Amino acid sequence: MEQPEALLIAGPTASGKSALALALARRLGGAVINADSMQVYRELRVLTARPTPDEEGRAPHALYGVHPAASAASVAWWRAAALAEMAKARGAGLLPILCGGTGLYFRSLTVGLSEMPAIPDPVREEARGLLAEEGPAALHARLLAADPASAARLRPTDSQRLARAWEVWRATGRGIAAWQADGPATGPAPFAFRAILIDPPRDALRAAIGARWDAMLRAGAMEEVRALRALGLDPALPAMRAHGVPELSAVLDGRLSPEEAGGRATLAIGQYTKRQATWFRHQPLADPSRTHIINARIGGKAQFSESQMGRILSFMKMVG
Structure with missing residues (x-):
């Protein structure tokens, strides 16, 4: 029996994944499903650069801001939730488009999850x-x-x-x-995956990270961190360690200036994007014949060149 199609859009932070996912969802009739481990937390819209309410209204979006910061979102939880949203999209006649930068999330779908014991x-x-x-x-x-x-x-x-x-x-x-x-206990998800990997040059990514940080501050990142701290959460929780949270917390405590915090945060994000890029280069998202690599940064406003979008659409139409 032929498996239904699903599209994976992956790449490092600030590479333009969300803009591409939205554009393709509108062109192809798709639903965008979050595959980023930080964008699942409802308290972190600004600092994780989640799609805006306007963007979410232009195409179906799922698994953004759905998990409380008070508990850790596991890979197993995300996989189950993603499979449910993929089935929902297919039932509505939509292409599931999984978009994010968390390699383990993608691997949990394409390879499966290892069996893990219950912890007392x-x-x-x-x-x-x-x-x-x-x-x-x-x-x-x-x-x-x-x-x-x-x-x-x-x-x-x-x-x-x-x-x-x-x-x-x-x-x-x-x-x-x-x-x-021991190998995966779940096995791969029952989908035929295509993948688009965005792998931009380092200089383009560094510039985008700096611009994004400035935009986050203007959009209320400091206020978001202040509200998160007011919840009194365990500092070891993933949401409390999201990029920008420790640095802006230090500003609120008087331990760093805003400029120092920005320098540290953008450096940490840049180092993280190197690890992301390394992961995606060495952990195939899909069969090479079903993978399209974009060696450029996608513009945040979805300003794609006609040739670029043409190549992407041709890739989507190819016979797998």
Whole structure:
């Protein structure tokens, strides 16, 4: 039985994915489904550059701002939600267009998810306690001694994944890397995937990141961080570590000037986009014959050249 089509649009932060997804949704009759791990949080519209209400009104959008910042959105949660939205789109005669920069989200669909054990609450609390008391670097050192294979795959600053790796090892005596090596438990989603990868030059991306940061400040990023802090959330939660939140929090506390915060935030975002680009270059989104790579940044206002859009539409019409 022939599988239904779905389109993946991936690339680093500020590469123009959302503009392209919206343009294609309008041209092809599609529904845009968020595949970005930060844009799922409802309290972070400005700092995550979510589509505006006007943009969301121009084509169906799903999974944007649907998860509370008070809890972590897991890959398994996103996969289940995305599959439901993809089925809903197909039922309405629309092309599912998954748009984002989170490689693990895409991989959960195209490859599947590894089976993971249930973690007892006391073990989970222990991991969070160590993270809060000792910090991520110390937890990384603990993990390196207990489970070097998993620790080698994680950065010492990656609090959420470090805590997850520690609790899996403590609960099972087996590292998360070993569990993942067993292979996917879910298998790939029942769709025929095409992919568009936006891979712009570094200088174009750096300029876009700087311009985006300035636009976020004008749009109320400081007020958004102030409101988020008022919730009194665990600082280890993903939403509290979103790009810009720690830096603007430091401004509110008087520890950084706005200029210093902007420099640190744009540097961190730039480093993150390098990791994103590396992931997408080495983790195929789809079969190469079903993947179109754009070596340029898509304009934020969807100002595509006719030749560029023509090539994209020709790719979408090709026989897979």
